[in-house]
Amino acid sequence: MAESFDVVVVGSGASGLTAALSAAARGRTVLVLEKAPVFGGTSVVSGGSIWAPANKYAAKVGARDDREDALAYLRALTLDRVPEELLVRYVDTVNPMLDFLEGETGLEFTPNMEHPDYQPGLAGARSGGRTIQVGLYDSKRLGETRTDLRRTHSTVPITKHELDEWGMDTLDRWDWALIAERTKNHVVGMGAALIGELLEACLRHGVKVRTAAPARELVREGDRVVGVVADGPDGPERIAARLGVVLASGGFEWNETYVDRFLGVPMRAAGSPPANEGDGLRMAMSVGAALGNMTEAWWCPMLDVVGDTYDGKPLHRTTSGIRTLPGSLIVNRRGRRFVNEAMNYNDFGKALAHFDPVSYEYENLPCWLVFDAKYRASYSVGTLTPDAPKPDWVFEAATLAELARAIGVDEAGLADEVARFNENAAKGVDPDFHRGESTYDRYRGDRNNQPHRNLGPLGDGPYFAVELHLGCIGTKGGPVVDRDGQVLDASERPLPGLYACGNVAASVFGPAYPGAGATLGAGMTMGYAIGQAI
Template identity: 60%
Template sequence: MPETDVIIIGSGAAGLTAALTAAGADLEVTVLEKSGLIGGTSAVSGGSIWAPVNRWLLKQGGHDSREDALAYLEAITLGNGDPDLLVAFTDNVNPMLEFVVKHTGIEFEVNPDHPDYQPHLPGAHTGGRTIQGGLFDSSQLPEPLRDRLRKSSSGVPITRLEVDTWGMDTLENWDWTLLADRMSKGIVGMGSALIGELLHGAVQRGAVVRTAAPARELVRDTAGRVCGVAVDGESGTRDILHARRGVVLASGGFEWNPDFVQRFLGRPMVAPASPPANTGDGLAMSIAIGAGLGNMSEAWWGPMIQPTGDSYDNAPLFRPTSSLRTLPGGLIVNARGRRFVNEAMNYNDMAKALANFDPVAYSYPNQPCWLVFDERFRKSYSVATCTPDSPTPNWMATASTLAELARTVGIDPDGLEHQVREFNSHAVRGEDPEFHRGESVYDTYRGDARVIPNRTLRPLEEGPYYAVPLLLGCLGTKGGPLTDASGQVIDIWGTPIPGLFACGNVAASAFGTGYPGAGATLAAGMTFGYLAGQALAAS
């Protein structure tokens, strides 16, 4: 039967970092990817990495410290994070980055203005912990891998810093001639570029990547050590691939498995924004051999919008609203017509308000909810795929008055009119005494700098008025098998399972319920992939 030193299940940034690390130690590595495309959730991400005390920040004269990072992680996890994992992340995220830079062509830049997601907490920083890569020329990849590199839903070859400069919600200002030229040359950006760099580095060091190769079962020897994987072949057969050193689970979350979502999340999450191959295969395989589980009710939450007809990999496409919600001239209300959250706060924590449960009404009062905005907003900003000069699509409700709009979508008309009057009475002065929108450094990272005195809010003005529903979604789940500080999976009794490691969204997140900042998902996945690769090399 075929053998290799290390099997990596999943081809996202976590798995490819593990593959790069193991291959860099002269191990024979095979990466198994369930779908026909390489990159998983990482490829459709912004490609940012959250790295405290990174050298790109320090080189620009910024300051940070290990003590600040650990204090912030303690606070953002509400004291419920595993201290060993938080220390392992903090002490190894930068060695991981140095390794990646050395063994790939990636060049990082610091984003000095992007704040941590909860900038008021102890140890938080107002910028510089998020770093971002550039573009990648996919023609560097050997055939057929270059055609199997997963692109974002838009396929636009742009960098994260360009998006910030050109405006996420002003698509008409983008340099589409430049972007078209890049696209014609096979250049990709953001998450696809990160994956391309990692894939190129791993393959150059001998790693083999198999696509359309779903892993179905972990194989153990008589001593209980994980020593291989059962893989479905293209002909319908099931083959066993043996691993001399071990197996790394890096297969993503379970957000596209309705049964698992209902069983574990316990919240009405209906809008996953990841590729639909994330159905919890790694979770199921780890449960089958007795892995301990953690963080199963948590995800990287986000409020999503779904333009009718949008699809990706033959499944509905749900789009994040990170910038859209922060723009002046709009507000978010529930069916009572009431606001319930600071619209400009980070997507993970804002989305938790969508999942609030009212024990008296015995319902989720903030689902459904809508972003309501005026004509000036409509003519100023893009809403998902709808630009200011394009016809109003059927998924965007519109009416000449607020009351008529409310009746159209199912909002209480009196409630909405009262809320807008109340909101406007404060917004005219740039104030939000109820939810403090626009007061934190995170809020003002986005918004519209042309609007003063508060770039995130202004009164709703003349109609017509518009409404689009916001859905409770996620970028991926963050619960799964528990691991130790090297990424090795531990069983329900706390004992390491020989030969089995896990990293990325398949594993119980080191950050627990928290989300430290932009790029924290990739940072943790890649760091523990790096540690798993090191441990396998040393075994």
């Protein structure tokens, strides 16, 4: 083979870079191969949060949490679909992983004491403190590599704490002068800040990193994986990995064939970079890896801003805030509500994927966010700020009846639903779907709206509607791994020399999404464990 390293990592998101750093800090030679022309993967476009139960940062400000409550919460959430040893491994390793990163990088973590777990009503859940956040990062510290850091598609150089304080759906109230100053000075925030710190630490430890170098296949000697074939400047190159290959190449959400074959639902609105086409999954299958969790994704209802693109593909935006605000509701083609609009995005997505075997259709697709004139004047919807002219992707009508006809929704159904919703919302209640009752709902609402953050009747017209789509921020199925991240074969035996972490692997959380930062937390914790094991 042309080159040889102890470890070859496929993918440069937070999971892959944590694995690389974990191995390099223990004296191993490491190469990171990135398919795209820029580093960072899906992690760059994330909020940069990590879900860490019983962490020391929350404990320092008086929060009470413990290991057993965290495990009880995860057991309830994962529906007996995840081996106990993997849940224990996560809870017992996530905080040592954070300690390791504190020692090896400039990362400084702070707890979000207001961000609840995603199912706050389950035993063992917490109303805040388990989600931790990163600060800002001066990308000039990367030197010439700075220009290879992936640009975010919709975030700006702010922290998650600032986003909460300013309001994620009140863009007109943000400190744009401060944001402009940071941008001019190449300061980045959230997911980009996390990747910047990890990449800088990897480079300091001598990790070799290459962009535009997609891995094509795994190389085996006998039953052991001993390297990869990757694209190089002069064609395919065989690169040896003496101790192991780590797959950290993201999910398969942009591979329409794999989506149809494995997810089995009409998911066509991926919110990740388009490079996530299942390369790692394909390579794992080619060497006989066992697969798990293949029907699951980190689900999310998405908004399409017509004309917005990212890496040459349509840009789909998350809707965590706009669904929760007073003066709005979400209906299906019958004009009926079908879920608590303010619930966490992962479980909301499952409602969109519901198939009615009687009518033989996905009964909640398409669906529409309907809102009134006050909402339009108060909040931003995607790129539409209150003072901006209405674009073509937003429907407007003087009456609800006209709006129903314009978007193809049952007119009588919408009228009845709005009437019932308004009567209850005026009282600050939602007996049908309990919107606004949980701490998670209220976290996402408008704290300035009284008497209720999430509920308010639809008032005078004109009325507006935008379509929401079934999407995800990544898939979460792939090769099954053991507690050290080693890939297992169809007989549940380790495949020597092959490891996987992040969205390319079967998620430690199975069908569940415990809280903000669980995606990064799962991948980075397993990446750290892989570095230890290698």
